[in-house]
Amino acid sequence: MRLGSVIDDFTADSTQGPINFYKWIGESWCLLFSHPADFTPVCTTELGKMAVLIDEFKKRDVKIVGLSCDKLESHVDWIKDIKSYCLDIKGEFPYPIISDSKRELAVKLDMISEEDKDNPDCAMTIRSLYIIGPDKKVKLMMIYPTSTGRNIQEILRCIDSLQLVHRLKTVATPANWVPGEKVMILPSVKDEELDKLFPNGHDKCTMPSSVNYLRTTTDY
Incomplete structure (x- = not known):
């Protein structure tokens, strides 16, 4: 798997029934992530926190799906523990967890560590996370x-950055950026285009090199 790779369509069993990936994702963004095993402490906190923040993902039109190599029955039982630990989860668990007990998806999606990749008896996936665009391509790993x-x-924060850049295509987000802060204007944008593209303002940073490459704006 590499940035820009197309995630092939697949069908899998999940805690919310069978998933046909392309049909399930539709035109939305997707967060596809793996966890090492059910009934593990760190994974419990991760899946619980994602469930608590599900409305933040929905606001961004992002669908979440988890994956591990445990059996479906194990996922179902573990969800009860997650909900017991994370009391802020209201109602049904808000996203599906895929059962990949044969490791087929884990291997196909590069979710197995180097030392385990050739060991069919070791079902432990690593913490791989892919943000996938509506075009089914990997945007971030x-x-x-x-x-x-x-x-x-x-x-x-990364989803906000990816969706902003996807919409504008003329900016990139700097270190530690959060929505509302300045973004960087791409070097491919000519100076004479700035007023048209960013009518509400932009700034230039003068550098000792005299190379004009640091330009910023909050007009997005």
Whole structure:
């Protein structure tokens, strides 16, 4: 898997019934992530936090789906524990978890660690996370070891950045950017185009090199 890779269509069993991926994602964005195993402490916090923040993902038109190599019955039982631990989850668990007990998807989607990739008896997936656009292409990848939990706010921040750049195509977001802060204007935008593209203002940073490449705007 690489940035820009097309996620092939697949059908899989999940806690919300069979999923045909292309039909399920439709024209939405998608967050597809794997976790090492059910009934593990760090994964419980991750899946619970994503469920608590489900409305933030819905606001961004992002569908969430989890995956591990445990059986469907295990997922169903584990969800009860997640809801017991994360009391802010209201109603039904808000997103499906795929059962990939044969490891077919985990291998196909590069969700297996190097030391386990050739071991059919080891079903442990790593913390792989793919943000997928409506075109079914991978827009961002985060790969964590099994020991390190994800930062859900960082995932939302990345989605905001990806969707902004997808909409405008003339900007990029700088380090630590959050919505509302300045973005960087791409070097491919000519100076004479700035007033038309960013009528509400833009700034230039003078650099010792005299190369005109740092230009910013909040007009987005």
